[in-house]
Amino acid sequence: MESDDMQDFAAEARRFLDAHVAKAPDRTAVTWGEGDDSMAYFSSLPPDEEREFVQRAREWQRIRYENGFGWITGPVEYGGRGLTPVHDLLYDAVESEYDVADTGVLSVIGLGMIGPTILAHAQPHIKDRWLPAMYRGDAIACQLFSEPGAGSDLASVTTRAVREGEDWVLNGQKVWTSVAQHSQIGLALTRTNPDAPKHRGITAFLVPMDTPGVEVRPLRQMTGGADFNEVFLTDVRIPDDHRLGEVDGGWTVALTTLMNERATVGSEGVGPVAAALSPDHLSALMRATWTWDDRALRARLAELLVDVLATEHLNARALRKLRGGIAPGPEMSVSKLMYGQNLTRAAHFVSDVLGPRIIADTGQWGTYAWTELLLATPALRILGGTEEIMKNILAERVLGLPKEPATPAAKEVRS
């Protein structure tokens, strides 16, 4: 089904990767008791190791960029390669066979979500300034959307931006901001018109994170580490040319980001957590814990694997559609939902296999380590749109069910 052009591109990607990195070890195969038994979805590294980790991500991104694989879909004038999303997916598929540095810190939010938003809505000199820097791995970007009072209902942001001459002055608080501690820029949603209907009084700004008044405070999460942060904005002066889109037209900008968010989240099935969904790994665990012939656990394992493998089929079909030039339907949203649910069910299945060995560390390889995954799974049902919000979207956009009627409170905001 792949065209010659695609085959050439894949071959070129292989040549590049062969020249720079080794083939990946198979993360789904396991020799019990050997190797790293980490099951961390979120990092919980000590600060200096964390810095090193981010440095490795930046370096690998730079090498990719310099060889034409750092921004495959980007326009050539901003340092991109000018190819299609299908080339991008193909590259990802090829790269997954290699042992490369984890670049999630740069790519999930910055390159996956903020980059496309800047490209679509920023002024040309801002694009010149930031896009090559981001895709070269120099600048990490974060998403300053959520606030204590605005999560699912993102349009109720209250962080204020007030015009003062050529500048805007921002005041407010953002929360749950992933990678802000490593970021050079952030995309902030602010309220510029409290009198307009709530979706129409929002403006988006690109905030250099070293601007005076920007304060990032790590927020400890339930895994123990601190991947996300609170970001306080106190009299932060941002020039008007850092505005994205129209004044009061920030909701359109936000939608660009959110659309890309739904495409990004859920596509990261690699890394240590791949083991949680691997039949080989799970069966090795059952052997090691003498639960091999427990009929109830076997039935649950089978149920879990049915979902995992069916989700793989769904992804494979979406990819095949893309390669054939057909836009996938609801597969991506369904896949995001299933990814969170599959990992959640895997973690609880493993807990039941392990029994007491997941409540206290016996020092045995591959047992207590699963707490790392177990404690990460609640986040997967929340981040990037909660399960409930995703179901609303599926029901309303795919099945055409009516929206919920506006509540009196929502009407008040609009009137």
Place this chain on the structure above:
Amino acid sequence: MTADESELRELRASVREFLEAKSPEEAVRKLMESEPRFDPAVWSQAADQLRLPGLAIPEEYGGDGFGLVEVGVVLEEMGRTLFCAPFFATVLLAAQALLASGDGDACARLLPGIAAGRTTATLAVAEDHGSWDPAMVSARAVLDGDGGWTVRGRKCFVLDGTTADLILVVARTVAGPTLFAVERDATGLAAEPMQTLDATRAMARLTLDAVPATLVGTQGAGGRIMAKVLDIASVGLAAEQAGGARRCLEASADYARVRHQFGRPIGSFQAVKHKCADMLVQVELAEAASREAARLADEDSPDFPVAAAVAHACCSRAYMLAAMETIQVHGGIGFTWEHPAHLYFRRAKSSQLLFGGPAVYHERLLDRLGI
């Protein structure tokens, strides 16, 4: 032969058009209370106009030589309308058993009639306990004096067992489970219809009292043949289940848009909206699992056996959930005899358990994965 995307769309459209005309709900309801439980006139039209029975039979035996992908499209459509016909038993069970036997003579003798729609056929494996595991077969076949075989025993859950012209029977010989062909009018064969949870799928109990039979394939090959047939048949069943589940989802979403309570459409209540979204998720997974398995079968991929087990389990669950929630979304009216929801509920439960049910297919999947 493989159809491309537009040919598959065309196939789907013509099958759908045919079924909407020939198998509306009234027709299904009438047939499920009559004997036989299908309309021979419609069956021969399906054969003459659409060439359905021969779709996946190799050209050398009079068929059109397509694969499971194309048959899957047909079965999705049949599942949508609960089409009453001997298609599943004839095409997915009997014809596949003949092909899997590797017995060229038997194929040349029996398949052209099936392909042309002249012969309906079925496969009799399960006995009173309902297991499709050939190791559980107790019917016996012995050589009679003249070099022929006779089969003795009882078979149960035989699809279209009172009407099929040709019955392939798995019986035990000294060499192990073995496949035999038995003609409808063979002496010593008696068939009685079974009462069924899903009245749109006819099943029978057969009594074989020293019935003359012809060996198909080699003695003792029944286990190998059945493994192959069950994989293909369960993927066919999965397509039918996915089609039924899709139909349930559509009916529920349609109803949720128009039925008003408390002054608003019930689909605007999140409890209902989320039920529909859950059904959508299951239906998407089911279609992906069954279509992907069919594709792997046609590519002769080593991944097929695992994919077949996944499709069977995934689609069984998806259909059951969709059928249950359809009744819930419809409220009281969904529980009436007049409403079609119960027909889908019956089909979903009966299909889920046809080849043994969750306990069996879970172990089958684990076995395929080497666990």
